[in-house]
Every structure is written in structure tokens, then in C-alpha cells.
Amino acid sequence: MTQSSTAPTAPIAPRAAGSPMLRFHSLDPEARFGLPTGRGTTPSSLTCFMLAVVIGGVFYGTAYAFRDGEWGSVVWEYATGFGRIPIPIILLSIWSLVFLAIKTLKIHAQSRALRLAFVPEDSGFVLTDATADSVIDAIDRSVDDPSRFLFLARCRGVLRMMRNLGRVSDADEILSSRGDQDESSMDSGYTVLRGFIWAIPVLGFIGTVVGLTQAMGRFGEAMKAAGQDVGQITEKLKTVLEGLDTAFITTAEALIAVLIIYLIQTAVRRADEQLFDDIRAACSNAIVTRVRIVRKES
Helix, strand or coil, rough: CCCCCCCCCCCCCCCHHCCEEECCHHHHHHHHHCCCCCCCCCCHHHHHHHHHHHHHHHHHHHHHHHCCHHHHHHHHHHCCCCCCCHHHHHHHHHHHHHHHHHHHHHHHHHHHHHCCCCCCCCCCCEEEEHHHHHHHHHHHECCCHHHHHHHHHHHHHHHHCCCCCHHHHHHHHHHHHHHHHHHHHHHHHCCCHHHHHHHHHHHHHHHHHHHHHHHHHHHHHHHHHHHCCCHHHHHHHHHHEEEEEEEEHHHHHHHHHHHHHHHHHHHHHHHHHHHHHHHHHHHHHHCHHHEEECCCCC
């Protein structure tokens, strides 16, 4: 038995002058500058590392240049002093912030694809194996590299399999499976950042141990000097306080840095999750609700 369809078979009108509506290399922050590009909304680790090194170098170069000034000396001391422990804390913090900044821009770039209307708005249009190719052509004419956009890549994957679908629900299952894979990849992209969020406070606690160890050793020296004059005892006690400075300041720097990073990560991850929710909804509206399975007579 043959099921008929009233779907129009005429191809969708191409873009004027053959110019793509979306250009990945103009929207993606990494591709725009010719840097290594991560998949989806996950930045490339190499790009993040390179930018972190550059920004860290600029920061420390500027701090070094102004280290003799009133405020410059304070910044230099807090950035390099206290057993040099602030240096890895600052560099890891810069890397984390670079990662989150690039990810925010990539989320915005991916969301632009959701505005692309590649399926005719005509309520009578349905997706079959006969019309799927025209929709794929419309996507390819409107985007320079559709495989780089999560939404479009997911839709094209289902459209290319239209001939193999036996039920409408098959399209939904395929989209759900692709969505789960993309979300798993997105979650794994935070692995390095989670490691830094764990490592930064640990560095602060290492500073606490180092500072307290120094303070205890110098306090013992101060006790040995108890029989000497008051001036010498005071000098010994100052060295004890330096050890306590290392203990408390490095811990404070690490905790403040990780708190800021964690709060920003929470907001960025929420935007990431919202994007994937929007992609699922858009795929359902553009594909699943329009699919009709046409069974050919054997």
C-alpha cells in the first residue's frame, strides 16, 4: 500500500548572489584569528594555553616595569612574593578566565545558527526522502561550513538518513542520540577547568604549609635570642610575621581567585546548557514535526 504526500518538491530558493548567510570563520572567535579551533562550544586547549601565556607575560611584564612605583611595588610583591606561590595561582587563573571568555563567545556564535530558517514556513511543507535533499541544499547555500555548527550538523545528519527511516519517531531518536553525544562532549570540555578549580586552592594551602613552617622555624630562632637585647628579638619576630604573611596571603589569593572563577563558570555553563536545550527544541520544530514517512510499494 502506498502512502501519498502533498509535500511540495520544488527546491528552496538559494541565497542571493550565492553568499552564505553564516560564515563560521567570521563568527567563531578562534577561527576568526586563525587559531586552533575546538569542537562546538569547547575552546581548543592549545589556543587557551597560548593566550594565557601571552596575557600572563603582558601582566608580569607590566608589573615588572612599574615595580618601583607606589602601587606597582605592591602589585609586584603580591604577584611574585610569598615563596613565588602566587605565580602559578595567577597563571592558572588567567588560563581559566581565558577558557571561559572564549567559551562564552563560542556559545554566542553557535546560537546564531538557531536563527537560520532553512525549512519553508509553509504549513503544508513536509519532510520526506524526496524533499530532504532540497533542505540540505538550502543549509549548504546559507552556511559556509555547516558541520561546524552543532544545530545544523545535527539536522543534516538526520536529513541524510531520511531514506532509512521507518517511523517518524526514528528521527526523534536519532536527534536525541546526537544531542546526548554533543552534551557529553560539552561536559568533558570542562575537565581541565575543573582540574584548575581544584588545583588553585591546593596551591594556596601549600602556601599555608610553607608559611607556617617558616614561621615556626623563625620563632624558634627568636626564642634562642631571648637573652639578647630587645632590638634583636624584634628583628627575629619580624621574620616570624613574614612566614605568617606567606601562609595567609597565598591562601587568601587562591580562595578569592577560585571563587571568582567558579562563579563565572556557573554562569557560562548555564548558558552552555541553555544553548543545548534550545538546539534540541529547534531540531524538534524544524525536523521532527515536519517528517512524513512515505512507504513505497514493494
